[in-house]
């Protein structure tokens with residue numbers, strides 16, 4: 001529970017940080033990128049300065065990417081939830097993700113045709129899927145299999161979540177599993193924290209899973225990682241089933257509250 005509290009506090013800090021400095025920061029980066037380009041045009045590739053300038057430009061581009069991710073995370077305060085058919089979204093995303101997973105690896109997908117609808121921000125969901133597949137890919141430098149599965153979880157099917165009974169109700173379960181290097185318990189305890197990364201500088205931002213976590217929580221869902229070192233990792237995401245007649249009353253006040261903020 002304490003970890004969850006720290007998590008939400010950190011998310012708040014990230015939001016404030018992003019809102020407060022991202023805009024100014026972007027202007028500075030635009031200047032750095034612009035002047036690097038200008039100077040690059042005045043040098044030939046064999047000049048010593050050319051290589052230094054290329055490095056400056058690459059770093060500024062990485063910083064811009066970080067700002068973009070921070071802003072995306074801050075934007076989660078105002079998600080545009082809509083009723084979506086996950087089966088369709090997953091099928092649509094499949095080809096893009098397949099191309100993205102390296103040649104060495106295989107991407108599999110299985111969804112049931114009668115998948116229930118859920119209420120999520122479509123763009124954020126797609127982004128979350130991309131983040132999970134990116135992590136899976138990074139965990140399998142020598143290749144492997146990424147498997148995406150989706151199915152309905154009826155109320156009678158009790159789920160254990162963090163050693164307690166799962167909140168009753170109907171959920172759609174989306175699993176993203178890999179056959180990568182896995183992670184230790186110590187790492188797993190921190191993965192949803194913003195800025196936690198085990199990846200090399202310039203490779204990881206530590207914002208991917210924080211943003212996945214934010215999307216899932218904002219949708220009233222649960223995310224549950226399972227991992228074994230040397231074997232692989234599976235992320236299970238439970239999103240509540242959307243039923244128009246049942247959920248209308250529940251959804252309306254929530255939307256209102258969000259607007260007031």
Ligand code: ADP
Pocket residue numbers: 131135136139178180181182183187191192196197198199203204205206207208209210233
């Ligand atoms: P980043 O990918 O930028 O490091 P994330 O928040 O997406 O940030 O992930 C945080 C950390 O969680 C990663 O650095 C890695 O140590 C661990 N992790 C996430 N997904 C996996 C996975 N599928 N297999 C092994 N480790 C993972």
